[in-house]
Amino acid sequence: MSLSVLVVDDQAVVRAAFAAVIDAEEDMTVVGEAGDGAAAVRLAEELRPDVVVMDVRMPGMDGIAATRIITGREDACRVLVLTTFDLDAYVFDALRAGASGFLLKDVHTSELLGGIRVVASGESVLAPSATRRLIGHYASGAGNGFPAGSGSHGLDGLTGRERSVLTMVASGLNNAEIAEEFGIAIGTVKSHVNAVLRKLGLRDRVQATILAYDLGLARPNPPGGPS
Template identity: 45%
Template structure:
């Protein structure tokens, strides 16, 4: 028998939680193990219930979802987190992704897509496609960079070998593994190996964070040589 995905719902609106329970409760492979009304409750609930995935609202009282995401992802054995939001290009969404959230879904997303998102992150895949990642960076990140952030990003990327850095930049441009393979004349399995090495070397959670780091370093606009 397939093990169910343990899911924690976090939202300050009880009607939203009830709606999510109704939508997700029908999925045979998803087990809603608990609910929380704010980030503080979420931190406690994760400790007690050990969910695989947390569906996390951003704007909540007491402790907001962004702070809770940052604290949870800093813990060893952290659950995957999918951010719930009403805005698709929001600075807080970007901060949640930097903190290690696996992606975001809009609150008006069709039920089947929310179920699919939970399944994807439980399987270790980010919710966001490379193209959507690039769109988010374009809409939001253009106003948020600082010289300090760029310097830190360049230092981190300097740990990579030349080929790994090329792959990181391609991920940041929104290329799929197949597109990277064609562009850099390597096989798709080799691209996957490079991505895995990049994640391990830089202690990142997913390719969304690779894209954000490449952006921060200034590599997506032709600047910021880290070689």
Template identity: 50%
Template sequence: MTIGVLLVDDQPFLRLGLRMVLEPEEGIEILGEAEDGSSAVPMAAALKPDVVLMDIRMHTMDGITATEKILADRPQTKVLILTTFDLDEYVFAGLRAGASGFLLKDAPPDVLLTAIRTVATGDAVLAPSVTRRLLERFGSVMPSAQGTERREEVLRSLTEREQDVFLELAAGQSNQEIAAKLYLSEGTIKVHVGKILAKLGLRDRVQAVVLAYETGVVVPGSHELG
């Protein structure tokens, strides 16, 4: 399977750097480049990329708006947000818009390549330490309309063990980390994660993290059910 990638960034040198990393890789094909969101949206519709590497702050149309528009037209496309630590608030907005994860712009080439292949298979990319920092910093100001009602609905739909796994998901833990914490096999955790996503109508782990903090199921800055 060849993964088609669309590069979206207003910095030509960054796009060139990404191209230099990706072009030699077998199984990855760069379908095109866009310098802002307004050109990325029609390009994504025409080229049908599997993965979009999306900058956030761009002229004409930012990456968050572009992500929403691209996924509204073609939800099977995966979007990876490219950012720096200074743009945490924009990252969270990007995740809520439907992005499958985020990467720091200075991520090593092997991390970038792994992330592209990971989201292309339908999983999400979350760096646990950065995810926790994001949610602890911005969780307290997330919109929470009907949050209490949704929280009770979430908890009622999950078994006690699924609640335990959901808590670890909300902290950005990998299946391996969750398995070690709960003394279960990775295969068992994978089954639990699949059931949690199906029960809650979520696309991936990113949406699980967002939902947990948005509804108050997990309290920002805490590692306990709210």
């Protein structure tokens, strides 16, 4: 089944270029294009794409505000933020707004397409520089109080195994690695991850990681420190 994608960028040439690359893929279809946040919000509601590829800096409503509205809807589509500007504020604001991914516009085409597929599958993707900034933010102690989402942050409803899975997700392990660690099937890990997200009211693994940092379940290494 083809993934439906909405491309949002205020520069028509850039928008057309991204749309052409995405539409050329056999498993993807560009269902619409928008030049500003307000149009993105309207088209996301009308077209219900699987993924919105969202620019940040646009006239009128910017991409962060549009992302917040789109991801706040029931049965919301997923948003992959794509921007020229590698700034801390954009990374953090995009994640706060509910984006499932953050990549730079100079990313290789294969990484962009891979990012769309990852986000559509319910996972999350971050540019390496964004990951370093996020980890550095928490390692410095500046991350306290950084909200992970609108859901409940109480852990009382999690089982012991679900809490352990949350800690491993925050440590950067993928499902296969967690399955190997526990000696269980990957499908079982997926079930645990889905249960954690559902119980805590989180959208994806990015928000789960942020929450784990906030609650002290995971302690990121400072950039350049031991892994």
